[in-house]
Amino acid sequence: MSKQTAPIDRLLAIMAQLRNPDGGCEWDLAQDFASIAPYTIEEAYEVADAIARDDLAELKDELGDLLLQVVFHARMAEERGAFDFDDVAAGIADKMERRHPHIFTGNEPNETQAVRANWERLKADERAAKAQTGALDGVALALPALLRAEKLQKRATRVGFDWPDQLGAADKLHEEIDEFTKASTEAERLEEAGDMLFAAVNWLRKSGIPAEDALRAANAKFERRFAGMETMAKQDGQDFAALDLSDQDSLWNRVKQGEKAPRD
Incomplete structure (x- = not known):
């Protein structure tokens, strides 16, 4: 494959080969939309996690993993004669232009409230076209x-x-x-x-x-504090799992106080 090949074309070619019955990957060939869907959801959450941690290097990798999911689904659809990756890209491009007439046609007002109202109207029209009334x-x-x-x-x-x-x-x-x-x-x-x-x-x-964001933050805080308790118990020469609830709660409070302590 030429080094001058555009990255997206290279990725599409790699997926085509992985799905090729003649010399492809046994695992990739065995997949279908339903079996890949959980991975797609997982990769979207890993993108969100990288963003939450402000880890841009990780975000680049996770966005690549998410893009691979799109390429995978598009390839399977192409094999069925339904659509291909170009159709996916063209479809979203058309949708973005259609939903932003104030940017791409100049025929709509650009005020925030008007734009928002127009966006909702356009989405409602799209749902109606899909018989989603x-x-x-x-x-x-x-x-x-x-x-x-x-x-x-x-x-x-x-x-x-x-x-x-x-x-x-x-x-x-x-x-x-x-x-x-x-x-x-x-x-x-x-x-x-x-x-x-x-x-x-x-x-x-x-x-x-946002409830989802709030609970994700609470989960992260609980994980952080629980790991802190285990570390403190180990430093004290104790087995955390063997401590009674009162002693574990004491460690929990120590971790919380440590988080509130001023940093130099």
Whole structure:
């Protein structure tokens, strides 16, 4: 392969060879859309993780991994005669131009509110063209539950179905917590737990906080502090797992205090 080959063409050729029944990779040949989808989702989250850590070198690598997923799916579709990578790129390019007429045609106002309203109108037109007439149509089922809950709520807001302020959302959360505590069967507890989480996402959304981001940050903090406890126990010559809960809690508080201590 020529060194002058454009990187994207080189990547497309590599994937074509991996999927080639004559001399290709056995694992790649065995895959289909469904088996690759979990990897696609995982790579998207690894991109988000690199961004959260502000690791640009890692971000470059993870974006490459995510691009490979797009190339993989496009190649499988091409093999079926459905579409290819160029069709994918052309489709998104067309969509971006269509959704930004104020940039590419000069026929629309460029004020922020007008642009936002036009964007929503254009997306609604696209959903209508796909026979997606309901306000909630098209919110991907594969999204993480917290993120999907927020997207569903935002879609409902577009047609006026929303609390007017944070207080209504907060009251609803308290109501759902109360209903959860009163649930008497496992089926009721599961249903009320879902309602409680959905209401919590709604309250956070009304407060301007993305629930998915908040929980990811809380997960990272818990991991960091837990690792700190284990390190402290080891430094004290103790087996963390053998400590009782009181001693473990003491270590937890020490880690928290260490995080709050002023840095030189």
